[in-house]
Amino acid sequence: MSRAIPILAGLFGAGLAANGIFMLASPEAWYFAVPGVTTTGPFNQHFLRDIGLIFVLIGSGFVYGAVRPGSRVLLWSMGAIWLSGHALFHFWEVAVGICGPEVLPRDFPAVTLPALIAVALSIWSLRHADR
Numbered sequence: 001m002s003r004a005i006p007i008l009a010g011l012f013g014a015g016l017a018a019n020g021i022f023m024l025a026s027p028e029a030w031y032f033a034v035p036g037v038t039t040t041g042p043f044n045q046h047f048l049r050d051i052g053l054i055f056v057l058i059g060s061g062f063v064y065g066a067v068r069p070g071s072r073v074l075l076w077s078m079g080a081i082w083l084s085g086h087a088l089f090h091f092w093e094v095a096v097g098i099c100g101p102e103v104l105p106r107d108f109p110a111v112t113l114p115a116l117i118a119v120a121l122s123i124w125s126l127r128h129a130d131r
Contacts, residue, residue: 002128006066009076009121013062016055016079016114023052036106058082062118065125072125080118087115 023030027048031037061075090111093099104112 005121005124005128006069006072009062009072010066012114012117012121013059013064013066013079015059016062017059020052020055020057020059023048023055027052034110036103039103054082062121069129073122073129076118076125077122080115080122083115083118087112 027045028043030052031043031048058079061079065072065075090099090107091104094101094104
């Protein structure tokens with residue numbers, strides 16, 4: 001199982017980076033392709049490309065950590081911090097009434113689940129550091 005985790009982390013990172021590349025290459029297509037995004041506000045190419053850069057960076061960190069064990073704890077934890085903050089921000093929007101609670105199940109696969117995966121990978125990397 002320990003050998004499978006870095007492979008899964010690499011695939012996870014590749015998916016995050018691919019999402020970011022899509023955001024950078026075609027922000028308008030991304031905006032209309034992802035369910036629920038159009039309800040969060042008007043299309044903003046600059047903002048989407050900013051976030052796309054973050055996804056490429058985080059995804060690259062997971063991929064790099066998958067092949068460089070000495071970098072895992074730092075890179076995967078930093079990615080987990082941003083992804084968790086992003087997910088918590090979505091919960092905060094519901095808590096203060098910006099969005100209704102019906103958005104949480106819709107956002108789960110693309111927002112909350114990646115944060116949970118990143119946290120789990122970070123905990124695993126910390127427990128298996130220096131091995």
